Amino acid sequence: MAREPRTFANRWKRFSDWDERPLRLDKFAIEDAENGFASFTSRHDPKPGLTLSSGGVDEMDGIGVSDFDMIDTFIVRYHIDPAIAPEAMDLPSHEIARMLVDMNVPRSELVRLARGMTPAKLAEVVTQLSSLEIAFAYSKMRARKTPGNQAHVTNAKDDPLQMAADAATAVAFGFDEVETTMRVARNAWSNALACAVGASVGRWGTLFQCSSEEAEELKIGMAGFTSYAETVSVYGTEKSFIDGDDTPWSKAFLAAAYASRGIKMRCTSGAGSELLMGFHEKKSLLYLEARCLCLQRAMGVQGTQNGGIDGAPITCTVPGGMRELMAENLIAVWLDLECASGNDARATESEIRVGAKIMPFLIAGSDLICSGFGSILKYDNSFNASLLNGEELEDYLVLQRDFEADGGLTPVEETHVLALRTRAVEAIGAVLEELGLGQPTEGMKSSVIAASGSDETRSYLPRDVVPISESIKERGITVVDVIKALARRGFTEEAENLLKLLRLRVSGDYLQTSAVVRDGRVLSAINDPNDYLGPGTGYRVSEARRGEIVAIRDVLTREEVLRAEAVHKAAESKRVSYRTMGPAAAGKDRCEVVIGVSPAFGVKLFQTIAGHPLSAILRELIGGITEGGAKARVVRMKHTADTSFLGLSAAHLSGSGVGIGIQAKGTAVIHQNDRLPHNNLELFSNSPITRLEHYRHMGANAAAYALGKMPEPVVVPTRGEAMGSRYHARVSLIYAIETELTSEGAMPEDVEVTFMGSAA
Amino acid sequence: MSEEGLSIADYPLAEKRPDIVRGKRGRGLDEITLEALLEERITLEDLRITEAALRQQAEIARAAGRGTLAANFERGAELVDVPQDTIMRVYELLRPGRAQSQEELIAAARELRDQYGAKSIAAFLEEAAEVYERRGLFKKRF
Numbered sequence: 001m002a003r004e005p006r007t008f009a010n011r012w013k014r015f016s017d018w019d020e021r022p023l024r025l026d027k028f029a030i031e032d033a034e035n036g037f038a039s040f041t042s043r044h045d046p047k048p049g050l051t052l053s054s055g056g057v058d059e060m061d062g063i064g065v066s067d068f069d070m071i072d073t074f075i076v077r078y079h080i081d082p083a084i085a086p087e088a089m090d091l092p093s094h095e096i097a098r099m100l101v102d103m104n105v106p107r108s109e110l111v112r113l114a115r116g117m118t119p120a121k122l123a124e125v126v127t128q129l130s131s132l133e134i135a136f137a138y139s140k141m142r143a144r145k146t147p148g149n150q151a152h153v154t155n156a157k158d159d160p161l162q163m164a165a166d167a168a169t170a171v172a173f174g175f176d177e178v179e180t181t182m183r184v185a186r187n188a189w190s191n192a193l194a195c196a197v198g199a200s201v202g203r204w205g206t207l208f209q210c211s212s213e214e215a216e217e218l219k220i221g222m223a224g225f226t227s228y229a230e231t232v233s234v235y236g237t238e239k240s241f242i243d244g245d246d247t248p249w250s251k252a253f254l255a256a257a258y259a260s261r262g263i264k265m266r267c268t269s270g271a272g273s274e275l276l277m278g279f280h281e282k283k284s285l286l287y288l289e290a291r292c293l294c295l296q297r298a299m300g301v302q303g304t305q306n307g308g309i310d311g312a313p314i315t316c317t318v319p320g321g322m323r324e325l326m327a328e329n330l331i332a333v334w335l336d337l338e339c340a341s342g343n344d345a346r347a348t349e350s351e352i353r354v355g356a357k358i359m360p361f362l363i364a365g366s367d368l369i370c371s372g373f374g375s376i377l378k379y380d381n382s383f384n385a386s387l388l389n390g391e392e393l394e395d396y397l398v399l400q401r402d403f404e405a406d407g408g409l410t411p412v413e414e415t416h417v418l419a420l421r422t423r424a425v426e427a428i429g430a431v432l433e434e435l436g437l438g439q440p441t442e443g444m445k446s447s448v449i450a451a452s453g454s455d456e457t458r459s460y461l462p463r464d465v466v467p468i469s470e471s472i473k474e475r476g477i478t479v480v481d482v483i484k485a486l487a488r489r490g491f492t493e494e495a496e497n498l499l500k501l502l503r504l505r506v507s508g509d510y511l512q513t514s515a516v517v518r519d520g521r522v523l524s525a526i527n528d529p530n531d532y533l534g535p536g537t538g539y540r541v542s543e544a545r546r547g548e549i550v551a552i553r554d555v556l557t558r559e560e561v562l563r564a565e566a567v568h569k570a571a572e573s574k575r576v577s578y579r580t581m582g583p584a585a586a587g588k589d590r591c592e593v594v595i596g597v598s599p600a601f602g603v604k605l606f607q608t609i610a611g612h613p614l615s616a617i618l619r620e621l622i623g624g625i626t627e628g629g630a631k632a633r634v635v636r637m638k639h640t641a642d643t644s645f646l647g648l649s650a651a652h653l654s655g656s657g658v659g660i661g662i663q664a665k666g667t668a669v670i671h672q673n674d675r676l677p678h679n680n681l682e683l684f685s686n687s688p689i690t691r692l693e694h695y696r697h698m699g700a701n702a703a704a705y706a707l708g709k710m711p712e713p714v715v716v717p718t719r720g721e722a723m724g725s726r727y728h729a730r731v732s733l734i735y736a737i738e739t740e741l742t743s744e745g746a747m748p749e750d751v752e753v754t755f756m757g758s759a760a
Numbered sequence: 761m762s763e764e765g766l767s768i769a770d771y772p773l774a775e776k777r778p779d780i781v782r783g784k785r786g787r788g789l790d791e792i793t794l795e796a797l798l799e800e801r802i803t804l805e806d807l808r809i810t811e812a813a814l815r816q817q818a819e820i821a822r823a824a825g826r827g828t829l830a831a832n833f834e835r836g837a838e839l840v841d842v843p844q845d846t847i848m849r850v851y852e853l854l855r856p857g858r859a860q861s862q863e864e865l866i867a868a869a870r871e872l873r874d875q876y877g878a879k880s881i882a883a884f885l886e887e888a889a890e891v892y893e894r895r896g897l898f899k900k901r902f
Contacts, residue, residue, distance in 0.1 A: 224804060247854065253850065256839055259814060261809065302829055506813065509774050526768050
């Protein structure tokens, strides 16, 4: 006997398989509070506490007034409400945690108590909640009832044409806010102008911001191009704050400055920023973030972009990191802040972790579920890739449909998107020409309209955009000039839309907490407050909204299946004819194999799920039986469409006692007359991957069984395809056509099959 | 405006109380039309928020239980007429290490109070001056 080869192994190869998965590109960090890697608790976190005296606060979270840093000082002066603090701080944390998930305790009561709670207290309370409880509490505590979403619109070339087309596209998908930034800092003005024009196409009301240097951003806002700002960052330690080149007072001053210009504003903070900046003071991520959030309420900003943000990836390296991101979002809404809840920087290469990360927010809802859903392709995202991007936008639309959850987006038809992109590119082209900023050619424009991303465009490059941007800035071009240019060139609707957005500033209604514009109306926490008090209350997807959410593209209908079959019928009529010969009798020939076909086989259905014409399938089965030394007889069953019973009935009629059952969709079985229905000889259950040679082999094997031999069973190889998701909708519709033709007790009939011409 | 006692029922003002919404030069919302803009009867100046509007929004925010947001709107109201350059200069001065002493911030506070009547902003700057001194922020950083 030859020497058997042996496998040398120092490793279970599954680990090598795992090494190749995208997940392994993620790098995980050990929990290490001393070095800042702790999500919820560190031994250096202070115990909650507050000592009040007639002079005010003497001590907060274990720190005496004389040792207060700037953040402590600001929180004590502007966040802590001394009228509520004694009551709130005295309530045991586990009791408050229970109130957060008790649907009978109204949001308003919890918001009131939060005003008297210190950062350590808020952190201690939410630490007691599981991920599920955090998600539930978030859903109950978020400020505005109707959920929304925000898009990133950027491109790798800072191309204004693409910026406009992609802004219009994002608006069509339903984003309430659009945020842009640029590859080259000097291109900020061009990006802002182009996005503003694009966002005015199709409907009005999408708020728009251009993230750039603080002073520049305010100037762009003053020129009317943008309607909100969110990159006003705050930090949880004093040293990080100073390295961020600001203080609580400078940032609060900036917040007042934005209000004075009628521009909506939120701050940004998130776990991990202090860790990344090297000044974490060995505190947990959550505790530092609780400080940031108290500070933001203290500053009087209406909301926060929160949930890791740039620190989300590092937070997700730590045990409990994703739960921590949810917990800090909960503190934000508990403090009555609008929350643009992160789900922003791509925190993982694993699509499973991406899906898991977004799920709680999708079902809980959020003021802005993503504080930057990449509506463009990953490589075009100048903020870096988002958790979800243009590539995955349809996955998100389907998740909305799966869970009947309003993620703020709406499917859009292909032709509609193309029309909007065309309009947006024409509009920005007209504005550039009217204002003497550029003369985009038809070739540039058409390349942008069709392009999925900037790799496919032949348009402006970053260097071409610099003079456009600098010209806008130097000439003091404002949105009024843009509106006039649009109107002069016949883009009246877009001109009106831009003006309506600008008019929001006069009343300042959209400066209130959680304000967005829906259907031409400002909707905020004031006129659309979250009133959740259990099932039937709070946000519910209306019938109309549900209709929008479920309307994804390419859904299968019975009519479509029947139309396809009609086409196949015409083709099959040239290849095969079936002649009914009358009731089938039991065969006497010991070499016979009966092929029992289903009721609709070649009558109403003409092709298998794998796309093989039924004539070809029969040809292979018969050919295989003949080659195997047996004789084939075709019988149509009319009492059943079930594969097992088709096979068993065929076996009962067969002179050899061996029969084949086959459905029109291609599922086939070899059966024997003495077996139980579902205990067959061989089964091809995966018809979509069953090839013609498999059917031939099945025929030959059936012949072998008939002749008393034991052949090698045919194995149809599967690579683990999700057969059900790919085919079951079609299968069910097709199978219903089969079962409709069955009738109880109907007798099988012999069928004479005549093949015409050559094989299909 | 405070005697009006606006409540959350008055919100959104553009819808519920268009009668009290006025632009910088007294224009009402219905006067802000594309036609008016094209005929230059309306300019960017008419599309700016006013001190009155911010104080109205502050009242509404306070009625909704958001005192800190209301205070921010009130600080904003004081800055409406402060020129952009001054705002950017004061913001810059508030950043770490820009001012070299308390006096610089106090002087800026005096300017805002005296020239623009910005009392709460001035107090805010004076408070910053005191905290920055205590935390050693009056030193050059770069």
